Amino acid sequence: MKKVLIIEDNETNFYLLRTIIEKIGHQVIEARDGFAGVKLARTERPDLILMDIQLPGLDGYEATKRIRAAEETKDIPIIAITSYAMVGDREKILAAGCTAYIEKPIEPESFIEEIKKYI
Amino acid sequence: MGMIEKKDVETLLKNVKLICTKMGFSNLDSSKILTVISELSRNLYGHLSGGQIILELVRDETKFGIKIIFKIKDGSNKSFGNLFCGDFKSKNEIGIGLTGVKKLMDDFHIESNDNDTQIIMIKWIQSEKHTLSIQESSEISNEIAKISESFKGLSENHSKEGTLVDIEEIKNTHILVWNLINELENELGNKNNLLKEIMEELEISNIEVMEAILKQKSFLDQLDQANIKLKELDKLKSMFLASMSHELRTPLNSVIGFTSWILMGMEGELNEEQQRQLTMVKFSAKYLLDLINDILDISKIESGVVKLAIEKFEIAEVVTDVAKTVLPLVEKKGLKLIYDVSEGIILNSDKRRIKQILMNLVSNAIKFTDHGNVKIDVKLLNNKDLEVSVSDSGIGIKKEDMEKLFQPFQQVDMSSTKNYEGTGLGLYLCKKLLDLLHGDISIKSQFGEGSEFKFVVPIKFIEDV
Numbered sequence: 143m144k145k146v147l148i149i150e151d152n153e154t155n156f157y158l159l160r161t162i163i164e165k166i167g168h169q170v171i172e173a174r175d176g177f178a179g180v181k182l183a184r185t186e187r188p189d190l191i192l193m194d195i196q197l198p199g200l201d202g203y204e205a206t207k208r209i210r211a212a213e214e215t216k217d218i219p220i221i222a223i224t225s226y227a228m229v230g231d232r233e234k235i236l237a238a239g240c241t242a243y244i245e246k247p248i249e250p251e252s253f254i255e256e257i258k259k260y261i
Numbered sequence: 262m263g264m265i266e267k268k269d270v271e272t273l274l275k276n277v278k279l280i281c282t283k284m285g286f287s288n289l290d291s292s293k294i295l296t297v298i299s300e301l302s303r304n305l306y307g308h309l310s311g312g313q314i315i316l317e318l319v320r321d322e323t324k325f326g327i328k329i330i331f332k333i334k335d336g337s338n339k340s341f342g343n344l345f346c347g348d349f350k351s352k353n354e355i356g357i358g359l360t361g362v363k364k365l366m367d368d369f370h371i372e373s374n375d376n377d378t379q380i381i382m383i384k385w386i387q388s389e390k391h392t393l394s395i396q397e398s399s400e401i402s403n404e405i406a407k408i409s410e411s412f413k414g415l416s417e418n419h420s421k422e423g424t425l426v427d428i429e430e431i432k433n434t435h436i437l438v439w440n441l442i443n444e445l446e447n448e449l450g451n452k453n454n455l456l457k458e459i460m461e462e463l464e465i466s467n468i469e470v471m472e473a474i475l476k477q478k479s480f481l482d483q484l485d486q487a488n489i490k491l492k493e494l495d496k497l498k499s500m501f502l503a504s505m506s507h508e509l510r511t512p513l514n515s516v517i518g519f520t521s522w523i524l525m526g527m528e529g530e531l532n533e534e535q536q537r538q539l540t541m542v543k544f545s546a547k548y549l550l551d552l553i554n555d556i557l558d559i560s561k562i563e564s565g566v567v568k569l570a571i572e573k574f575e576i577a578e579v580v581t582d583v584a585k586t587v588l589p590l591v592e593k594k595g596l597k598l599i600y601d602v603s604e605g606i607i608l609n610s611d612k613r614r615i616k617q618i619l620m621n622l623v624s625n626a627i628k629f630t631d632h633g634n635v636k637i638d639v640k641l642l643n644n645k646d647l648e649v650s651v652s653d654s655g656i657g658i659k660k661e662d663m664e665k666l667f668q669p670f671q672q673v674d675m676s677s678t679k680n681y682e683g684t685g686l687g688l689y690l691c692k693k694l695l696d697l698l699h700g701d702i703s704i705k706s707q708f709g710e711g712s713e714f715k716f717v718v719p720i721k722f723i724e725d726v
Contacts, residue, residue, distance in 0.1 A: 152511060152515075154512070154515040155514065155518075158515055158518040158519055158522065161522065162522065165527055196507075225507060225510055225511070225514070232570070232613075233570060246514040246518075247515075247517035247521075247547075247550060248521075249518075249521055250518065250521050250525055251521075
C-alpha cells in the first residue's frame with residue numbers, strides 16, 4: 143500500500159480520485175489548497191502526488207515548484223490533473239516540475255494505467 | 262440772344278471739353294460729362310418747353326469737380342416723368358434719358374417746386390493727385406460763366422421747332438463712346454454679378470460641403486466609438502465564455518468520471534438496462550463537454566488569448582495517433598480506415614492543434630460515412646507546405662450547403678431525419694485554428710458520393726511580427 147496525496151479543492155472531484163485510488167489499494171491523504179498540500183508533502187512524504195492545477199491561494203504550478211524546491215520532497219512524482227488543457231499549459235505544467243499530467247475528464251481505466259506507472 | 266445754331270452747341274461742347282481737360286478729368290469722365298450736357302440740351306428742346314443749363318465749379322475740403330444744373334421752367338410738364346423714367350428715346354433712337362444721365366454722374370438729385378424743377382448733378386475729379394491752383398480755378402469759373410451766359414438764351418428764345426438744336430450729330434460721338442463704355446461696364450457688371458452669384462452659390466455649397474464633412478466626421482467618430490465598444494464587448498463576451506466554460510466543465514468532469522467508474526462495474530455489477538442508461542448519461546455528458554471545449558477554444562481564439570506551442574514533430578506521429586484513437590469507431594461502423602504516411606516529414610508547428618484539426622476532420626468523415634472507407638493522405642507541396650487530405654465515401658455535401666460549412670453551429674442538412682452527432686462547431690474551429698497556423702482549408706464534395714477536406718499548413722510556422 144502506497145501513500146497518495148491528493149491536492150484538490152473540488153469535493154466531488156476529490157471523491158472520485160479517492161474512490162479510484164483506494165479501490166486499487168492505496169492510502170489517500172487529502173489537501174484542499176496549495177499551502178496545505180506543500181505542508182503535507184513535507185510531513186507525510188507521500189509516494190505520489192495528484193495535483194489539481196486550479197487551486198485557491200497557492201495554485202498547482204506554485205505548489206509544485208515549492209515541493210520540488212525542498213530537498214525532502216523534490217523526488218516525489220507529481221501528476222497534474224488539469225482541466226482540458228489550454229495550449230501552452232502542458233509546457234507550463236512540465237516546466238513547473240510535474241512528472242506527468244492527466245486531462246479531465248478522468249477515464250478511470252486509463253487513469254489507473256497512468257497511476258500504476260508511479261506506484 | 263439770337264438763334265442758336267448747331268455751331269453754338271458745338272461751341273458749348275468744345276468749351277466744356279476744354280474745361281474738363283483743364284480741370285484734369287480723365288478722358289472717360291470728360292466723355293461722360295459731355296454726354297450729359299448733350300443729352301440735357303436735347304431733352305430741353307426736344308421734349309420740354311425750355312430751360313437752362315448752368316455749369317459751376319465746385320469744391321469741398323478734399324476734392325473738386327463740376328456741377329451741372331439743369332433748370333426746367335415748367336416743373337409740371339408731363340414729359341418730365343418719361344424722361345425721369347429713362348423711357349425717352351431720341352429721334353434716331355439714341356437716348357439715355359435722365360436715369361442714364363444719373364449713372365454718369367457722381368451726384369444727382371432733383372429739386373422741384375410749382376414753377377421750377379432743377380436737376381443738380383456733380384462730377385468729381387477722380388484723380389487724387391490733381392490739385393487746382395487758384396488761378397486755374399478762377400479761369401475755369403470764368404469759362405463756365407461765359408458758357409452759361411451764352412446759353413441762357415437757348416431756352417428763352419427758341420421754339421422746339423427750330424433748327425438750331427440739332428445736336429444729335431455732335432453728341433453722337435460721345436454717346437457712342439459712352440454706349441461702348443456702358444456696354445462694357447454692363448457686361449462687366451453682368452459678369453461681376455454672375456461671378457458674385459456663383460461665388461455666393463459656391464459659398465453656400467461650400468458651407469453645405471463643410472457641414473456634410475462635419476456630419477460625416479462625427480458619424481465616423483461615432484462609428485469608431487461604436488466599433489471600439491463592440492470590440493470591447495466582443496472581448497468581454499469571449500472572456501465570459503472562457504470562464505463559463507471552466508465552470509461548466511468542472512461538474513461535467515465528475516459526471517463523466519463517476520459514470521465511467523460505475524460502468525466499469527467498480528461499485529457492483531450493473532444489469533443491462535442500468536448499463537444502457539448510464540452509457541447514455543456518459544455519452545450525453547461527453548457531448549456536452551465537447552461542445553463546451555469547442556466554445557472555449559473558439560472564444561479563446563476570438564479573444565486573441567490563444568498561444569501556439571510551436572515544436573518540431575513528425576506528421577506521421579500525429580496521423581498514427583488520430584488513426585489509433587478513431588479505429589474502434591471505424592471498426593464499429595464496419596468502415597475501412599486507409600492512411601499512408603511516408604515517414605520523415607518534419608513539421609515546425611503546433612502539434613496539438615494540427616492533431617485537433619485532423620481529429621475533427623476524421624471524426625466528421627466517420628460520422629457521415631456508413632459504407633466504404635475513410636482515407637488520410639499526407640503530402641508535401643513545394644517543400645514548403647504540408648497538405649493533409651481526409652476523404653470519405655459518405656453522404657457528401659450539397660453545393661448550396663458548402664458555404665455554410667465553416668460557420669458556427671451550422672450542421673448541414675438540419676432537416677434530415679437522420680441525426681448526426683456533433684457540435685456544429687468543429688469545422689468553424691478548424692478554420693479558426695488554420696488561420697492561426699497560417700494555413701487554409703478547402704472542400705470538394707459530390708452529394709451522395711463523398712467528400713474530401715484538405716488543409717494546408719506551412720511546414721515551418723513563422724510568427725507574425
